[in-house]
Amino acid sequence: MPRTGRRPGNQDTREAILAAARQAFAERGYDKASIRQIATTAGVDPALVHHYFGAKDKLFLTAMEAPIDPGKAIDQVVSGGLAGIGERLVRMFLTVWDSPAGTSAAALVRSAVSHDWSARMLREFITTQILRRVIAKLDLDPTEAPLRASLVASQLMGLIMARYIIKLEPLATAPRETLVATVGPTIQRYLSGPLDQ
Structure with missing residues (x-):
């Protein structure tokens, strides 16, 4: 006779929620996945999802x-506005990638290159957790903002692939501030320069 009610053990419940969340985000995307659907798939009450993970964006970050x-x-x-954001963005990216967090980020990128499911999750992460947040916080023309943000993402992903995944020299061992000074202006142009030149 199958048991009903709450799942036994916190770790089992948490893992069931995460498995359901990964499936929902990969299949339906961040926007169309709901806490209620995820809870139903995991066999738990939606309140329990909120108890373990909080809001949907926190569940997504944990699932990712x-x-x-x-x-x-x-x-x-x-926080410094549009002026100088190119250099600040490149510096932040390199700081994260040069830290221990970069190891797990590199594993995520490697997985996305070879697995469709991982690619969908990475795309959702970049779109919903990074690009939308940047667009929302900067005063960009809404008709240009998605293209500008995706150009920034393409430049940063290219930098990540060349420096941390392929380890293309001398880029792989170039000092961080050299890359901030050389890549930052390109990011700045993508965000604030004319798009038709």
Whole structure:
């Protein structure tokens, strides 16, 4: 006779919620996945999902095994406004990737390159947790903002691939501030320069 009611053990319940969340986010995307659907799949009450993880964005970050909370990092980067944001963004990215958090981030990128499910999760992470937050906090033309944000993402992902995954020299061992000074202006142009030149 199957048991009903609450799942036994906190760890089993937490893992069931995370498995259901990963499936929902990969299949339906961040926006269409709901806490209620995730709870139903996990066989728990939605209140229990909130108890363990809080809001949907926190559940998503945990399911992604995100090495950092991008909301906090982005707040620091955009607090100075549009002027100089290119250098601040590159410096923050390199600081994260040069830290122990970079090891798990590199594993996520490697997995996304070879697995469709991981690629969908990484795309959702970049779109919902990074790009949307940057767009929301900067005073960008709403008709241009998505293209500008995706150009920034393409530049940063290229830098990550070359420096941390492929380890292309001399980029792989170049000093952080050299990269901030050389890549930062490109990011700045993507965010504040004309797009038709």
